[in-house]
Amino acid sequence: MAERERAATPPRGGVFVPRTTVMDAADLRRAVTRIAHEIVEHNHGLDRVALIGLQTGGVPLAYRLHEALLNIDGTDVRVGTLDVAFYRDDIGLRPVLPEEVTDISFDLTGLEVVLVDDVLFTGRTVRAALNALNDYGRPRAVQLAVMVDRGHRQLPIRPDFVGKNLPSRFDEQVDVSADGVVIGDVVPR
Amino acid sequence: MKHLLSIEDLGRGGIEEVLRLTDKFVEVSERAIPKVPALRGKTVVSLFYEDSTRTRLSFETAAKRLSADTMTFSVSSSSVNKGESLRDTVETIEAMGIDAVVVRHRSAGVPWRIAEWIDASVINGGDGWHQHPTQALLDCYTIRSRFAAARDPGGGPAFGGLRIAIVGDIKHSRVARSDVQAFAALGAEVVLVAPPTLLPPSLEGWPVTVAPDLDEVLGSLDVVYLLRLQRERMTEALIPSLREYRTRYGLTAGRVGRLRSDALVMHPGPMNRGVEIDAEVADDPRSVITAQVSNGVAVRMAVLFLLLGSGSEIVSTPLDRPVPVAVGDLA
Numbered sequence: 001m002a003e004r005e006r007a008a009t010p011p012r013g014g015v016f017v018p019r020t021t022v023m024d025a026a027d028l029r030r031a032v033t034r035i036a037h038e039i040v041e042h043n044h045g046l047d048r049v050a051l052i053g054l055q056t057g058g059v060p061l062a063y064r065l066h067e068a069l070l071n072i073d074g075t076d077v078r079v080g081t082l083d084v085a086f087y088r089d090d091i092g093l094r095p096v097l098p099e100e101v102t103d104i105s106f107d108l109t110g111l112e113v114v115l116v117d118d119v120l121f122t123g124r125t126v127r128a129a130l131n132a133l134n135d136y137g138r139p140r141a142v143q144l145a146v147m148v149d150r151g152h153r154q155l156p157i158r159p160d161f162v163g164k165n166l167p168s169r170f171d172e173q174v175d176v177s178a179d180g181v182v183i184g185d186v187v188p189r
Numbered sequence: 190m191k192h193l194l195s196i197e198d199l200g201r202g203g204i205e206e207v208l209r210l211t212d213k214f215v216e217v218s219e220r221a222i223p224k225v226p227a228l229r230g231k232t233v234v235s236l237f238y239e240d241s242t243r244t245r246l247s248f249e250t251a252a253k254r255l256s257a258d259t260m261t262f263s264v265s266s267s268s269v270n271k272g273e274s275l276r277d278t279v280e281t282i283e284a285m286g287i288d289a290v291v292v293r294h295r296s297a298g299v300p301w302r303i304a305e306w307i308d309a310s311v312i313n314g315g316d317g318w319h320q321h322p323t324q325a326l327l328d329c330y331t332i333r334s335r336f337a338a339a340r341d342p343g344g345g346p347a348f349g350g351l352r353i354a355i356v357g358d359i360k361h362s363r364v365a366r367s368d369v370q371a372f373a374a375l376g377a378e379v380v381l382v383a384p385p386t387l388l389p390p391s392l393e394g395w396p397v398t399v400a401p402d403l404d405e406v407l408g409s410l411d412v413v414y415l416l417r418l419q420r421e422r423m424t425e426a427l428i429p430s431l432r433e434y435r436t437r438y439g440l441t442a443g444r445v446g447r448l449r450s451d452a453l454v455m456h457p458g459p460m461n462r463g464v465e466i467d468a469e470v471a472d473d474p475r476s477v478i479t480a481q482v483s484n485g486v487a488v489r490m491a492v493l494f495l496l497l498g499s500g501s502e503i504v505s506t507p508l509d510r511p512v513p514v515a516v517g518d519l520a
Binding site for chain 1: 209210212213216217220221222224225226227255494498
């Protein structure tokens with residue numbers, strides 16, 4: 001979702017043309033459930049776990065994971081949202097959307113923070129998110145959950161929980177929504 | 190957008206964009222560590238040829254919260270005292286490598302001249318009697334957060350139906366000029382209340398009505414905006430005495446009792462307590478004067494970010510040009 005929005009916004013501009021559906025809604029649901037199980041297993045329970053969804057694509061996923069964790073373990077883990085616009089290294093290249101709010105109403109100090117995003121690509125968003133998290137306390141550990149890892153990393157960052165590894169061309173677009181994961185191209189308007 | 194010189198440059202679309210972005214910076218300001226690295230490596234200079242407490246400090250705080258570097262130019266300890274011209278001063282500062290200048294000057298139009306001379310962004314921090322755009326933006330934000338947000342969950346300004354009185358020394362007030370344009374652009378009804386000697390010589394083109402008597406309009410107001418009696422700009426006897434001014438136009442404890450319970454009392458500061466506003470009124474629950482100051486920092490963060498950081502263009506829509514209101518019976 002977020003990737004498509006960014007690609008469709010000036011100055012780059014363009015229209016997303018879907019090509020292949022890689023995961024459908026049921027695949028996505030199963031992946032969310034599996035990642036939730038992995039989070040419980042990895043952290044030996046959920047007592048100190050908090051989910052932070054990265055605006056915008058990671059936020060709905062974070063809430064879906066929250067729901068899955070509630071079903072599995074009965075624990076109501078804390079959920080926050082984070083907009084990294086002011087922490088990016090490419091400020092000015094993409095617009096800041098006022099709707100993308102940061103809302104972390106709890107101190108992160110001592111927590112196992114799971115960053116949640118839809119697509120892991122260059123790793124720059126996650127780099128910015130790690131910077132931003134510093135301002136909210138000192139987590140005991142930070143983990144990364146993504147629905148799609150599409151490769152092309154430009155920074156030494158790797159995910160702890162992955163929905164699907166999806167090798168892609170650099171100029172392709174990957175769109176994650178509630179309906180599934182679609183790979184496609186952005187063509188100029 | 191390169192410069193912020195007047196409210197007119199912004200238009201309704203620009204005002205709304207600044208207000209929406211301000212929400213984000215209010216959130217930043219409420220954090221335990223209210224600082225983001227958005228403008229790292231940028232330098233913002235405040236060039237103040239006139240005294241200021243809140244505008245200068247507010248801009249410098251805003252710049253620092255965005256991680257920009259700040260420089261302060263104070264006329265009294267500079268080479269202006271050795272006769273250096275405005276242009277030479279500005280070009281010297283620019284040669285040091287800066288990204289934005291916040292300028293305040295006693296003469297109207299100075300920010301426009303500076304914008305012609307240098308490549309850096311110019312922000313008008315008040316020029317003469319003319320414009321003070323960031324004050325108007327923070328006033329709009331304060332009003333929006335008290336009224337419009339409750340009405341419009343989408344967060345749009347939606348000033349339609351609001352009745353705002355600006356009371357006092359309109360003639361010498363750049364705040365009034367910017368506020369009138371901004372409030373009207375967002376759809377509010379603006380009433381000016383002042384003695385005829387403190388109104389501008391002509392109100393042609395101003396989207397306002399004029400009420401000579403404060404008591405007459407008091408009960409119908411959503412916002413009463415008090416202006417400071419600018420004694421430093423008054424070269425002639427425009428009011429008989431401060432006491433008489435207070436009696437007719439001051440927001441006294443008695444008058445504030447006749448305001449609606451959800452009305453707002455605003456003042457751009459600095460206040461003359463006991464002249465345009467009674468001391469206890471300034472501390473009334475309806476007074477949002479300190480909220481104006483804290484919103485000022487977030488609004489100026491939004492402005493600096495839009496000019497220096499975002500790279501996005503403000504979509505400017507021209508202000509409506511309303512029908513001039515006859516003021517013949519004032520003289």
